[in-house]
Amino acid sequence: METDKVFAEQYSKPSDFKFSSKVAGVFDDMVNRSVPYYEEMQRMAAELAADHATEGSYVYDLGCSTGTTLINMDQKVPATIPFIGIDDSKDMLDKCRAKLNALEIKRKVDLITADLNKDITIENASVVVLCLTLQFVRPMNRERLLKKIFDGVNRDGSLILIEKILAEDSRFNRDFIKYYYDMKRRHNYSELEISQKREALENVLIPYKLSENITLLRDAGFEHCEIFFKWYNFVGIIAKKNA
Template sequence: MDKDEYFKVHVPKPFDFQFTPTVAGVFDDMVNRSVPLYGEIQRMIGELAAKHAQEHTFIYDLGCATGTSMIQAEKAVRQEVHFIGIDDSQAMLDKCRTKLQQAAFHHEYTLQVADLNHSVLVDQASVVILCLTLQFVRPINRERLLKQVFDGMITDGVIIIVEKVLAEDSNFNRDFIDFYYAMKRRHHYSDMENAQKREALENVLIPYKVSENIALLERAGFRKCEVFFKWYNFAGIIAKKTP
């Protein structure tokens, strides 16, 4: 795993964060050091996917990045399913394909380049994963995307979402952010790296509250929603499509 030093050098002019080939090369180290309990989150995604996957259906990973969620789910899923990984970065998909081959991924799979801000085809899905993905979709497009997922999902299918979130009460928001950057410093990111990445993500990653994400899911048609993970300003939500 290549070490993430993407923001280690001072950048005089701010820029919007993009998933370039350079980012793809260090992405796994980046998320392991930047996302609290990332390994446990991925293990839980695999566990939940295995519980709800149905025979001869599709498991979608929207914003699949380098394929970590696909690999974790594939380790746990025993059903006969077809995995579909979708990402708008060809560099991330190239890294994903390499990792799937190295992991001896034995289920059938398809990788597709697509921008989730536009129309995306979901069909016969029993599980749809969006791990740290919805936060990068423009707010105006999020409800439409979740409705497309709902419409393309079979009965009793589930959507698994992991997001960076805002506190429900703004009084706690500053504390949670402070605790988050303290964690990043423990993982050997400097204050300059943290500041530069925060500025690069400012107009790209737009977090919602947990309640706002659940409201989006409910408007899309999901009636059963539950938080399965919470760490200060990160949360995991699972929702089921019921008859």
Template structure:
């Protein structure tokens, strides 16, 4: 069995200090050039077990990727997942990364160019609110992306993914989640902020980013995500990762 090795480091040389200035006004969070430049450091320090999640996603994606099919990464950001998959998946599988942020795709293109990837990685601008097209897919990965889609459009997005998947194709979904129980919700969030403190984020940075994400990142409960997948038509749905208010779900058509 092939060894899982990420093709690129998950962190960049640039440290995330987007919200470090106390006097900086806070607007809605966007994946602009400033965020793109530090995104790899941001996600590595903000998402618990990020490298392990990437490894698990790659293992499961390899299990389902079929020759002569398409593998889509929706919300591909800086192409970390696609580049990590490059050495693991049959070269005849087409890699397609979709993101709605041109600055993120520019950073992804730079990383792909430097990587010497054996796959031709097609990076596309696509807005999930406007609709995208998928076809002949054996694998779709969607890491920390659905939570940024307005709830009104999530059912349509899932139906688009489902229709573009081949039979026995899989969706790998990683999301931040909330809990219906207010006690657990409070505890999980506090432990998450403690995680960010351990990774060097200040109280100002934690507070300002929370404010910036308030109307942008809208998490579902785990049960709501599971129900959405089942109602879309996926025959098998299972959790493969859970850490407090983060989870990974695999769904098979």
């Protein structure tokens, strides 16, 4: 695993964050050091996927990046159920494909290059995963994407959503952000790296409140929503379609 040094060099003004080949090369280290309890969230998502995936359907990972979620689900979900990974970054999908090949995964896994801000095809899905992905979809497109997912999920199917969020009461946002940056410092990110990445993500990663995400899910048609993970400004939600 290559060490994340993307923002270690001083920039006059960091450009907007992109999932480039440079990021793809260090993404696994970046996300493990930047997301609290990332391995635990991955384990939980894989367990949930295993319990809700059904034979004769597909499991989708939208924004699959380098394939960590696909790999974790492969260890839990029956091998007869095919996976579909979708990402708009060819560099991330190349890294994903290399990891799947290195692990000699036998399951049928289709990797598709597509932009979630535009029209995508989702059909015959028993599980759809959005792991730290919806926050990168433009706000004006999120409602349409979730409706597309709902329409493509089979009866009794599930959506697993993991997101960075804002506090319900804005007075707590500053505290939660402080605790989050303290976690990054514990994971050996410098003040320069923290500040430059924050600036690069400012117009790219746009979090919603937990209540706003649940409203989006319910408006899309998901009748049942439950929180399965919460750490300050990160949350995991499972949403189900009626049987």
